[in-house]
Amino acid sequence: MDRTRPTDPRREDGPEDDTEAAAGVDAFGIPEPAPLTEHGPARVIAVANQKGGVGKTTSTINLGAALAEHGRKVLLVDFDPQGALSVGLGVQPHQLDSTVYNLLMERDSEIDEVIRETGVENMDLLPSNIDLSAAEVQLVFEVGREQALGRALKPVLDRYDIVLIDCQPSLGLLTINALACADTVLIPLACEFFSLRGVALLMDTIDKVRDRLNPNLDILGILATMFDPRTLHTREVQHRVREAFGDLVFRAVINRTVRFPETTVAGEPITTWAPTSAGAIAYRLLAREVLAR
Ligand SMILES: Nc1ncnc2c1ncn2[C@@H]1O[C@H](COP(=O)(O)OP(=O)(O)O)[C@@H](O)[C@H]1O
Numbered sequence: 001m002d003r004t005r006p007t008d009p010r011r012e013d014g015p016e017d018d019t020e021a022a023a024g025v026d027a028f029g030i031p032e033p034a035p036l037t038e039h040g041p042a043r044v045i046a047v048a049n050q051k052g053g054v055g056k057t058t059s060t061i062n063l064g065a066a067l068a069e070h071g072r073k074v075l076l077v078d079f080d081p082q083g084a085l086s087v088g089l090g091v092q093p094h095q096l097d098s099t100v101y102n103l104l105m106e107r108d109s110e111i112d113e114v115i116r117e118t119g120v121e122n123m124d125l126l127p128s129n130i131d132l133s134a135a136e137v138q139l140v141f142e143v144g145r146e147q148a149l150g151r152a153l154k155p156v157l158d159r160y161d162i163v164l165i166d167c168q169p170s171l172g173l174l175t176i177n178a179l180a181c182a183d184t185v186l187i188p189l190a191c192e193f194f195s196l197r198g199v200a201l202l203m204d205t206i207d208k209v210r211d212r213l214n215p216n217l218d219i220l221g222i223l224a225t226m227f228d229p230r231t232l233h234t235r236e237v238q239h240r241v242r243e244a245f246g247d248l249v250f251r252a253v254i255n256r257t258v259r260f261p262e263t264t265v266a267g268e269p270i271t272t273w274a275p276t277s278a279g280a281i282a283y284r285l286l287a288r289e290v291l292a293r
C-alpha cells in the first residue's frame with residue numbers, strides 16, 4: 001500500500017485490496033482518470049469562499065496543475081484584484097498591459113491577447129491586477145453586469161477541459177459573476193478558523209444565484225484545508241465539517257505546511273516545486289476526485 005498518501009483520519013474501512021488496485025482504483029475507490037483524445041467544452045469551476053486566507057488561490061493553482069498532469073487543458077482565471085494567483089505563477093501583476101479587467105470592460109478586447117502560458121504544460125492563466133477592483137464599481141452600471149465574466153470566457157471554452165476561477169474573498173459582484181458562469185463551486189474551508197455561519201452565508205448566495213441567474217449551478221465539493229493532525233481543534237473541525245456536509249466533503253485533505261508559502265515565492269505549483277511532498281499528493285488526489293465527480 002502506498003504509505004505516502006495522505007490519510008483521512010475518519011476513514012473507517014480497511015485498506016484497498018489487490019483487485020481494486022488492479023482495476024485502476026486507488027485507496028479511496030477513486031478511478032484513475034481516462035486520458036483524453038480531444039478537448040473541451042470546459043467545465044467551469046468557481047473556487048469560492050468569502051473568507052480570506054482559506055486556501056482558494058493555493059487550491060486553484062495546485063488543483064489546476066494536478067489536472068494538467070492528467071493531460072487536461074486547464075485555464076486559471078485570476079478573479080481577485082489582489083492578483084495573488086498571478087503572483088503565485090510568477091507573473092508580476094503591475095507589469096501587465098491587459099488583464100481580465102480589459103476583457104470585462106472593453107468590448108473589443110481579445111481574450112487571446114490576455115491569456116498567458118504558465119510554466120506548467122497544459123495550464124494557461126488569465127491574469128488580474130488591482131485594475132479589477134474598478135470593474136466591480138463600473139460593472140454596476142452595465143446591462144447584464146452579472147454575466148460579464150461569462151461573456152468574456154465564452155470564446156475559449158471549447159479549447160479547455162477545465163476552467164478554474166479564483167474568486168476574491170467577498171460575495172460582491174465579481175464573485176457573483178464567477179458563480180453566474182460556473183457549472184460548479186469548489187469551497188475550500190480552513191480547519192483552523194472554520195465558521196459554520198460563514199458557510200451558510202455562502203450556500204445562501206449560491207442558492208440565490210441558482211434561482212436568479214444560473215439554474216444549473218451545483219456545489220462540486222468542500223475541501224478541508226490548513227489541517228494540522230497534531231491539533232485537537234482542527235481534527236474536531238474536520239469531524240464537524242464531515243458531519244454537516246457528508247459526501248460533499250472531498251476525501252483529499254490539505255495539511256498545513258510551509259511548503260505552500262514556499263511555492264508562492266517560487267512562483268510555481270507544489271506539484272513541480274515539491275512533486276513528492278504530501279501537499280502535492282493531496283492535490284493530485286483532489287484532481288482525481290474532481291474528475292470523478
Ligand atoms: N495548506 C496550507 N498550509 C500552509 N499555508 C498555506 C496552505 N494553503 C495556503 N497557505 C498559505 O496561506 C496564505 C493564504 O492562502 P491563499 O491560498 O492565498 O488563501 P485565499 O486565496 O483563500 O485568500 C498564503 O500565504 C498561502 O501560501
Ligand SMILES: [Mg+2]
Pocket residue numbers: 056057058080084085166167
Ligand atoms: Mg486568494
